[in-house]
Amino acid sequence: MSLKTKTSDLKKRMMDAVQGGGSQAIQKQKAGGKLTARERILSLLDKESFHEYDLFVEHAGKDFDMDKKYLPGDGVVTGTGTIQGHPVCIYAQDFTVAGGSLGYMHAKKIAKIMDHAMKLKVPIIGINDSGGARIQEGVNSLAGYGEIFYRNTQASGYIPQISVILGPCAGGAVYSPALTDFVFVVDKISKMFITGPEVIKTVIGEEISMEDLGGARVHASITGNAHFYAESELECFEQIKELVSYIPWNNSKTADPFPPKNPKSRTYKINSIFPTNPKQPYDVRNIIMAICDDSQFFEVQKLWAANIVTGFARMNGQTVGFVANQPLVLAGVLDVDSSDKSARFIRFCDSFNIPLITLVDLPGYLPGIDQEHAGVIRHGAKVLYAYSEATVPKITVILRKAYGGGYIAMCSNHLRADFVFAWPTAEIAVMGPEGAANIIFRKEIMGAENPDDMRKAKIKEYKEKFANPYVAAAYGYVDAVIEPSETRKFVLHAMDISKDKDVKGPVKKHGIPPF
Amino acid sequence: MDEFNINLYTEELYPVPEDKLEIFRLGDDAYRTTLSEKHKNKKGWEPVNLKLIKAQIPGIMRKAYVKVGDKVNLGDKLVVLEAMKMKNDILATDKGVVKEICFKTGERVAKGEIMVRLK
Numbered sequence: 001m002s003l004k005t006k007t008s009d010l011k012k013r014m015m016d017a018v019q020g021g022g023s024q025a026i027q028k029q030k031a032g033g034k035l036t037a038r039e040r041i042l043s044l045l046d047k048e049s050f051h052e053y054d055l056f057v058e059h060a061g062k063d064f065d066m067d068k069k070y071l072p073g074d075g076v077v078t079g080t081g082t083i084q085g086h087p088v089c090i091y092a093q094d095f096t097v098a099g100g101s102l103g104y105m106h107a108k109k110i111a112k113i114m115d116h117a118m119k120l121k122v123p124i125i126g127i128n129d130s131g132g133a134r135i136q137e138g139v140n141s142l143a144g145y146g147e148i149f150y151r152n153t154q155a156s157g158y159i160p161q162i163s164v165i166l167g168p169c170a171g172g173a174v175y176s177p178a179l180t181d182f183v184f185v186v187d188k189i190s191k192m193f194i195t196g197p198e199v200i201k202t203v204i205g206e207e208i209s210m211e212d213l214g215g216a217r218v219h220a221s222i223t224g225n226a227h228f229y230a231e232s233e234l235e236c237f238e239q240i241k242e243l244v245s246y247i248p249w250n251n252s253k254t255a256d257p258f259p260p261k262n263p264k265s266r267t268y269k270i271n272s273i274f275p276t277n278p279k280q281p282y283d284v285r286n287i288i289m290a291i292c293d294d295s296q297f298f299e300v301q302k303l304w305a306a307n308i309v310t311g312f313a314r315m316n317g318q319t320v321g322f323v324a325n326q327p328l329v330l331a332g333v334l335d336v337d338s339s340d341k342s343a344r345f346i347r348f349c350d351s352f353n354i355p356l357i358t359l360v361d362l363p364g365y366l367p368g369i370d371q372e373h374a375g376v377i378r379h380g381a382k383v384l385y386a387y388s389e390a391t392v393p394k395i396t397v398i399l400r401k402a403y404g405g406g407y408i409a410m411c412s413n414h415l416r417a418d419f420v421f422a423w424p425t426a427e428i429a430v431m432g433p434e435g436a437a438n439i440i441f442r443k444e445i446m447g448a449e450n451p452d453d454m455r456k457a458k459i460k461e462y463k464e465k466f467a468n469p470y471v472a473a474a475y476g477y478v479d480a481v482i483e484p485s486e487t488r489k490f491v492l493h494a495m496d497i498s499k500d501k502d503v504k505g506p507v508k509k510h511g512i513p514p515f
Numbered sequence: 516m517d518e519f520n521i522n523l524y525t526e527e528l529y530p531v532p533e534d535k536l537e538i539f540r541l542g543d544d545a546y547r548t549t550l551s552e553k554h555k556n557k558k559g560w561e562p563v564n565l566k567l568i569k570a571q572i573p574g575i576m577r578k579a580y581v582k583v584g585d586k587v588n589l590g591d592k593l594v595v596l597e598a599m600k601m602k603n604d605i606l607a608t609d610k611g612v613v614k615e616i617c618f619k620t621g622e623r624v625a626k627g628e629i630m631v632r633l634k
Contacts, residue, residue: 203599204573205623222553273528279546281536283529306551328531330554331539331546337553363541369560434543 017055017072021096029096034166034189035233037077037092040127044237045081045090052079054112060104064136071097074106075130078113080122083244086256089117092127095167099131102173106134107144114151121250123160125240128177129167145172152179157351159250162240165190165216165226166233178225181348182243182300185216185226186236192219192226221303224337229303242298246312246319247352254353255319261294263488274484276425278401278432284309284324284332284359287399291357291488293317300345305337310345312354316492321349324359325410327400334406335366336379343382343513350390355495356411358387360398363432364406380409381514387415389511393498395491398422398469398478403431413477418501419494421487422469422478429466437462565609568631574598576618576630585613593631596624609633 001009018038020026026036035043041050059074061067075097080089091113093100110126117124133141155161156179163177164184168191177183177192185192193214200206200213212218220229228243230236248255273286289295292313299311307330310323323342325332334342349356365371365380387394387409396417402410407428411417422428430436438445441458448454465471472478482490532549539546578595581587591607594616611633618624 205625206573279544281531281546281548283531285529327546327548329549330551331541331548333541363544363546367541368557370557373560432542432544438543 014055020072020094021098025096032189033232034095034129036096037094037127037129040164040166040233040237041077041079041081041090041092043234044125044240045083045088046085049081050079050090051081052077054078054109057105057109059106059134059137060140061134061137063138066136069098071103073097074103074109075100076106076109078109080113080116080120083241086244086249087120087122088125088244089113089120089122090125090127093130093167095129095131098134100129100167101131101134102141102144103134103137104140104144107141107147111144111147111151114148114155117159118151118155121159121252123162123244123247123249124155125162125164126176126180127164127166128169128173130173131168132171132173142172145175148176149179152176156181157251157347160247160352162243164236164240165192165219166236167191170194170196170214174225182227183219183225184228184230184236184240185219186230186233187216189233190216190219190226217303220301224301224304224341226304227301243312246298246314247354248319251351251353257317258293258314260316261314263290263292264295274399274425276400278361278363278425278427281328281331283328284326284361284399287359288313288322288324291315291491292320292322297322301341305335305341307332307335308338308342310342315355315357315488315495318495319354320495321345321354321356322359323356323411325362325406327361330366332362333364333366334362334380334383334409335371336374336376339376339379339381339383343386346383346386346390350386350392353392355393355395355498356387356390357491358394358396358411358417360396360402360407360410361400362403362406362410363401364404365409378514380405383409384415385511385513387411387417389505389513391501391503391505393495393501394418395494395498396420397487397491398426398428400425400427401432402426402428413479416503418498419480419490420478421480421482421490422473423484423487424469424481426469426472426478426481427467428469428472428478433459433463433467436466566611566633567629568593568605568608568633570596570598570605570624570626570628570630572596572598572603573626574603574624576620576622576624577602578620579616580604581613581616581631583613583615587611587613587633594618596630605630607631607633 057074059071075094078091091110114124161180162182163180174192191210191214197208197210219226228239274282288297297311297313307326309326394411394417396411413420437459445451445454469478469481535549536547537550539548574596577597580592587607588610592604593607594605596603596605614634615632617629
């Protein structure tokens with residue numbers, strides 16, 4: 001055979017393989033508002049950067065007449081490419097081929113591209129669109145999942161791992177995304193659950209739609225399994241590109257710097273966006289935008305546990321992670337969900353050399369039977385653990401209230417914040433003035449001729465003495481009391497001089513965080 | 516304090532939704548804030564009553580080991596609840612006399628429903 005014939009033979013083989021499940025299956029895929037696996041990869045990666053591997057891999061099913069079937073690429077597309085110049089490894093399950101079901105070779109392809117990502121030290125992106133285990137391949141299909149989970153765990157904290165749910169992701173399959181760093185979902189397309197509505201109905205007798213059980217909105221706002229929510233696949237890809245711009249390729253690098261920019265500025269009377277009375281609400285994201293480059297804040301888990309705000313921004317072009325109590329929601333308390341959310345974000349930042357900036361304004365941990373019984377002790381401890389463990393530069397700004405255990409948890413001096421700044425409006429105290437005065441001056445108040453007047457007087461007295469940053473500053477727990485308008489300057493300087501920060505904890509195999 | 520200046524870009528300000536603000540009490544303090552759906556939907560707590568044997572998991576009532584009026588001790592088998600492909604013996608969480616068996620054989624039991632009352 002001449003080279004020409006051999007080349008045309010190759011082309012024919014490639015044509016056969018890239019057609020996936022064929023035109024009918026592709027039509028069905030499109031009818032659901034979904035792109036095909038290859039279209040997804042091409043829309044996400046830089047133009048002409050995608051290089052596909054293992055196109056000719058064939059499935060290994062022998063039973064149930066599977067050996068007579070041809071499944072192009074065994075239902076998954078794998079390869080490498082770049083996103084805005086960042087190298088990435090990527091795979092996308094192809095729902096048009098046997099429902100994207102995971103057989104032995106399908107899993108082997110995924111495992112292989114994950115191994116590449118680990119060796120090359122570049123992020124791995126997994127696009128999930130699969131009916132689940134390929135039942136015909138039995139235990140080999142389960143083995144495939146296990147191999148993927150093991151690699152997810154090994155890669156955790158070593159390279160960034162991104163999961164994109166663009167179709168069903170059910171049963172065991174959900175645990176790969178759950179082990180990764182960021183999960184993206186799209187309205188009406190993403191479906192994630194351990195057991196679907198059918199099984200729940202037969203086994204348990206409860207009826208629910210797929211969307212209400214494990215749709216995009218549910219995971220973005222109720223379960224906290226998803227980090228980013230989009231209305232369409234294309235919007236989702238834009239979100240992924242933005243995320244990739246903020247994070248480094250691996251844990252021995254820092255994120256690519258951007259050109260420094262000042263925040264977009266306009267001068268305000270402070271009271272119009274920041275009430276000094278700690279009982280009045282404001283949106284803390286405005287304060288983040290007042291501090292960071294170009295007022296661009298990329299929020300992570302926006303719809304879940306909104307009483308804490310987490311996300312990426314840049315300071316003089318360098319990526320930082322912001323963690324901020326949100327007084328606008330539940331007064332900014334720490335509870336089970338907000339503890340989970342922030343602790344995980346802190347650990348991502350620490351793993352990938354992203355400095356942490358913490359803005360504090362919280363009344364403490366949320367009291368209540370539901371919280372206690374939901375394990376607020378264990379979940380709340382995650383915040384303490386994550387901050388204490390983190391060795392990246394840690395800069396804390398106390399804006400207003402910082403009461404009780406909440407004060408300690410929010411990256412206080414005691415958990416080894418490198419710098420703690422406080423605005424003059426800060427109130428660092430063991431509890432709110434009303435509660436404290438009622439306990440400390442109980443006898444005086446009860447014994448007074450007019451207890452209400454006495455209570456008011458004592459609350460005032462307590463406020464004047466303790467509801468300020470100066471008591472903490474007097475012990476050195478606050479490094480500097482600063483004017484709000486100086487915040488960016490102080491934070492930038494703190495970051496500049498922390499560049500070579502090198503703190504090592506005691507040598508151990510690993511810690512035991514309160515999972 | 517009113518004289519602080521802060522740099523902010525107007526068009527991108529997140530507004531405070533005044534119409535959604537509620538009073539949120541924490542001990543002696545009352546904060547103006549919004550409440551999350553999850554917080555609003557939380558269920559009240561009831562003390563545990565050991566004389567009421569509830570289904571911990573939804574399933575189907577398969578058999579009663581006891582009848583009304585029987586004396587039972589802590590740990591005695593009361594009924595069989597089939598759930599998750601298993602036949603589960605449901606045991607008495609207290610001693611007492613069976614006052615009511617709330618389901619007939621073959622009936623579906625939802626999670627949290629009282630299966631047996633003791634007195």
